[in-house]
Amino acid sequence: MSVPSEHLLVLAAILFGIGVAGFFLRRNVIIVLMCIELMLNAANLSFLAASRMHTLANGGQPDTQGPIFAIFIIVVAAIEAAVGLALVIALYRNKQTVSLDEVADLKN
Amino acid sequence: MQSPQGDYGWLWWIPALPLLGSAVCALLHFLTLRSRGVFAPKAGGHGHGGHGGHDHGHGKHGHDDHAHDDHAHDDHEHSVPAGIGALAHPIAALAMLGAFILSILAVKDLAAGGEQLTSIESSVWHWIDTGAFNIDISIVIDRLSAVMVLVVTGVGFLIHVYAGGYMKGDAGFAKFFCYLNLFVFSMLMLILSSSLLGLFVGWEGVGLCSYLLIGFWYEKGWPAEAGQKAFVMNRIGDASFLIGSFLLVHLFGTLDLSDIAAAVQGKLGEDGVSFQLLLAGLLLFGGACGKSAQLPLFTWLPDAMAGPTPVSALIHAATMVTAGIYLVVRLNPVFAASPELMLVIGIVGVLTAFVAGSTALVQRDIKKVLAYSTVSQLGYMFLALGSGAFASAIFHLATHAFFKALLFLGAGSVIHGMHHEQDMHRMGNLRKYMPQTFLTFLVGSAALSGLPLLSGFFSKDEILAHTFANGGVYYVLWGIGLLTAMMTAFYTWRMVALTFFGPERFDTKKFQPHESPAVMTIPLIILAVLSVIGGALSFPPVFPAIFHPEFLHHWLHPVLQPGEELIAARGAHALSHTTEWALLGLGSVVALALAHAGFRKHMAGIAADEATAARSPVRTAFLSMAWGLDAAYQKLIVGPVRLVALMISAVIDGTFIDGFVNGAGEVALSFGSRMRAMTSGNIAAYGLWMGAITALIALIFVWQR
């Protein structure tokens, strides 16, 4: 293919950065979780890009580590999303809010 | 130095006995304190050990300004029973007696050895052993230290006996004897050491004990200041001493006293050595000035009268103040090598004698008269040293120990009997009440003033004769010396007249003066006898041979030989017999005349003193303050030094050091409070921190490639 793998990596970096920004900036817990997903996706992308680079460098020999690991990451992301959301529900029940600003229980 | 024949290992018992005595007395003191309940825990109590807590609350008098305050009230606790502490007296006195007996035995052995045996020694301890520089601590009895040790232990023993009576009832009875014995130990170390370093150890030790003993009644306030003054002035001298000894090490590579003395002659030929010797001698002499209270470092001695009278007798008449003389005689070749240095020593000595003598003329406190007299007589000893008459200096040292100790103890007896009155203007006619004290005091005064045939006469005359013999500028020194002798006779008999004769200037209804107990008067009698016969140590050479004239000189010859050879090389001076007799006669006449004058003028009472004061108040004030030297020191030295110290403590200590330390605390505190703000519970903030650190790690990671 014609798209150079480095560009994929840069794209992954950008997406990751956006996810991080959102993680810091948003108040809403659920949005924050979504940003986490975004970051995971970016990581996925970078893995695949690297795998592609290796494949091309090895003269077509497929490097399966990338995709395998990407699959694992997807699974883990799903798990984490599920658990996170369950926590959000529990949080909402106790505090009636999903705003991070008001959930400063760890204060001091 | 000849090697000793026989085993003299027991020599070190001489200083060890007083040391042991001191330790035992310390223990007794501790026990006494315990029996008084000082160490018992009590609510709200001082828990402060010491003199039974009898605080007079005199407070700070601002004594720096008047060194000559009439501290006429030698107040101290009288009535405290000593309990087990009373044992301290016999123990301390016995230690002294033991040391004295051992000294006699040692000297006997030395004397039996004849001309060949110059010393017996016993090595105690190898202190420093570096191959190139070795210091051995050993006890040496040679001819010079024989004389010194007999004087120190003998007179010391008598004073110890006396002190048992004088200090009776004092709350710190055992402590006193502890200090006294410690002092004697240090003094013995000083005299008996083979090495300059051991001497210095003793030197410092006596300084310390002097401080402790002067300030013995520190609750009164001013004795503590006096002790401090003595110590600091001594210290200045000590610094000079140290630098001088460094120079000696540099020159000779050793601190062994006899080695140095032997090596001086040989070294003199070399380049620059004579100047270095001059410098070393000058510095050592500076140390001697501090210890022996010469100009300019003498103002501590009158203040030292704040201590108990036995202390004044022992330390400031007979022993510590003679350490400087001993030093010079011991290292006589170092000093004799430079005639300029000898002249300086002579000048300093005679000037000190003059200034102190003139001050004694107008003192009212009986102890102060004696104090200035001591300074004056020490000046005579230095005059002797400066004239090359080393043996005469030692002779005068010994006789002075006898009669000055006698006078001090006698004064103590007077004070004791007068219930601690020290001002002569409030005494009078005491011969009626204290006959034994009176008679012995009379003998002592006669000796001091140089009345013929007593010990003081011979020693003083010998000094003046040697000074005269040197000729040239020494004639001037002789003249001043003669003047001082006149003053000595005058003030001595003024003292006698005011104290023991004339109308009674105290209220007989309030109290009756009483004679002192036997434990105090017997030492007086013994010392009186010594003061009379002490002259036999060194009759003038013009006396017939059966009197063994100049016995002391012959005895000390082996020690003095190097120095005397150096002096003789510059030209010998000898007096014709006629001149000698003339000087002897002059001395007698002068002493008798002035003694008579002084006595007559004052035997009627204090009218003469008051008249003098009225006629020339300025001169009286000037003299009574030791020519204003003390005040000068206050203004020029003590004041600025205190100011600098204050500045340093305020600025450097306050700003920098405190600032630094407090600042460290402040930093920790502020840092902590800022850290606390971080635990905000704000999750996003936590996340932010995590992200930031991750970025940092990533950065480092990338940077590594």
Next chain:
Amino acid sequence: MAGLAVAAALCVVLARNPIASILALLASFFALATIYLLAGFQMLAAAQILVYAGAIMVLFLFVIMLLNLADEKPMARVDTAMFLRRNAVTGMLVAGALVGIGAFAALQASGALPAIDPNAKLPEGGIDSIQNLGEAMFSRWLLPFEVISVLLLATAVAVVVLAKRNRGPQAGGGKGS
């Protein structure tokens, strides 16, 4: 595609309405899937859509609907308020730093990796053909595979427990994944 992915991501972050965020996320998933495909990862592209877009997004939507977080009133498209929060600037700086470092590293990496054979072509069926993946998964990566399945089981249990109410039942039981 890349641009679409970035745009979508930005929307996720910037949108005020959570529903909008979710939809944006969905869009970005689709974009990414396409990118995967174009890069030669067919299986993964499919997995991405199936799992991410299909299950996870649905999950998010369910939760938001359940908690009734969508606001009724009309509001601005972009959540500007968020930029005024404390540490906003710092956060963006950090994010930017990460981006920068990542990009920098990426561009450097091209020199570090073995040279790409210009004649090389991607294998038939893509790098992650089912056959390749299966071979790898069940040989070398067998253990992680098993562990992940256990983990999934555990998650299922955990979610049920976490979301369970202490008091009486209400809407919202467990969540299947």
